[in-house]
Amino acid sequence: MAVTKLQTTQAITQNLTMVKRVLVALGLILSLVFVGGTKAAVLPIERADVLYHSYEGDGVTIDGPSVLLRKNIAGKVSVSANYYVDTVSGASIDVRATASPYEEVRKEKTVGLDYLNNKTLLSTSFTNSSENDFEANSLYVGVSQDFFGDLSTISLSYSKGWDVVGRRGDESFEEEADRQKFGLGFSQVATKSLIVGFNIEHISDEGYLNNPYRAVRFLDPTTDRGFSFVTEKYPNTRSSTAYSINANYYLPYRAAIYGDARIYNDTWGIKAQNVKLGYIHPVEDDWIFEVFLRHYKQDKADFYQDLFSRPNEFNFMARDKEMSTYTGLTAGISVSYEWQFSQTATFKKSAVHFEWDYMKFDYNDFRDATAQTPVGEEPLFGFSANVLRIFASIWY
Structure with missing residues (x-):
């Protein structure tokens, strides 16, 4: 299984579309990389995207292409199709301690459908990741509604996933997990310069929730290193809830600042907080930084x-560093350039987008x-990573 998740082309599109909607709703007439509207519910704009992504960190390299096509009828x-590939090579610190490096390829395919009825947008999609x-399959359905003069939007969503977990070198190993996600969102144009939003997400997981390659270590004086490993043991249920708020403010000189805060907790005892602050600055009519x-x-x-202390010390035992106490800091920069064509031409416009993120993680109770x-x-573990995304878009 891939050890990290990168955003797909659609996910990147959605993130920048949110910012674009903010600026359009506030009267900013810009040509950002991604276009949306707030005058009323609208279908996603017809487009084609080609993405290359790359991640390097903690001894692991993940890269690959993605292609997204969307057509309105x-x-x-609106119908869409997305094909996404991850090629994973190397081994994270968890794997290096117990096994040798590996290489694998993950292929993800998504088909989607959006239906517009007045101010209501219904969406559904199916994703297969292999x-x-x-092997993972998931079905998504969502609805969003504009009201109060199109200054307010409420959205509801539900997704259901079915996973089949195997293990390399052991064809007899096969486990299953079911996942459900419920979402509620609300956004409001508060003033001529401000849009605010609030979101709730609840996730319920059941089944085999372990990673079959990860192990816990326990004291073992009979070994040279003083410890041995045994496979992790997780509960077979997990529920989590996340709350987030966001705000986007339009500045007088055509730029914008945005921020969001998120809190998370689950039935496994994990509590997390996330804060993000960003700034968008247009240069002339074609560049966005x-x-x-x-x-x-x-x-x-x-x-x-x-x-x-021993291999069966507790009913449930984990040593995955992603379940430890840690902090992460990410700094990112992106630049986009757009070409406008004639509205009577087959292709209306095109754009290229470059994004680089630097990530730094420090673990408080996970040792090397x-x-x-x-x-x-042993010293406490920490690592840095670089994430690169380059993609081109064509609107038609």
Whole structure:
């Protein structure tokens, strides 16, 4: 299974579309990379995107292409298709401590349908993600409604996922997991310069929720290193809830600032907070520059420890660093350039977009088990990563 998740072309599109809607709603006539509208509910604009993404960090490289196509029919229906590929190579610190590096390919396919009825937009999509040891299918449905003079929007969503988990080198190993996600969102044009929003997301997971390759370590004086490993043991249910607020403010000189804050908690004892602040600045009519800073903080799961006393010390035991106490800081910069064509031409406009993110993670209670030091005295782990996204878009 892929050890990290990068945004797909559609996810990147949605993020910048939100910012674009802010500026349009406030009367800003700009040609950003992604276009939306707030005069009324509208179908997504016809377009084609080609993306290349790359991630390098913690001994792992992930890269690959993505292609998104969208076509509207009779002004009421929009159909889309997305193909996304991750090629993963290397090994994270968890794997390096217990196994050798590996390479795998994940392929994801999504088809979607949007239906517009007056001020109501209905959306549905189906996604299949496949790799040599993991198969995931998910179905999404959502509805959004504009009201109060199109200054307010409320949205509801539901998704259902079915996962089949395997393990390389063990064809007899097969486990299943079911996932459900409920979402509620509200956005409001508060003033001529400000848009605010609020979102709630609840996720319910059931089944095999472990990563079959991750292990916990326990004291073992019979070994040279003083410890051994045994497979993690997780509960077979998990529920989580996240609340977020966001604000977007239009500045007098055609730029905008935005920010959002998010809190998260789940039944495994993990609590997390996330804060992001960004700035968007247009240059002339064709260029858009953006910078942002994001801070993330998380408390560990109830059954997480870096080092256990014995292999069956508790009913549930985890050592995945993503379930530990840690902080993350991400700084990003992006630049976009757009060409406008004649509205009577086959292609209306095109754009290129470049984004680079630098990520730094520091773990408070996860130690580097590969260090040649006495057990329990290894240095605390930390790493940095670089994420690169380059994509081109054509509107038709």
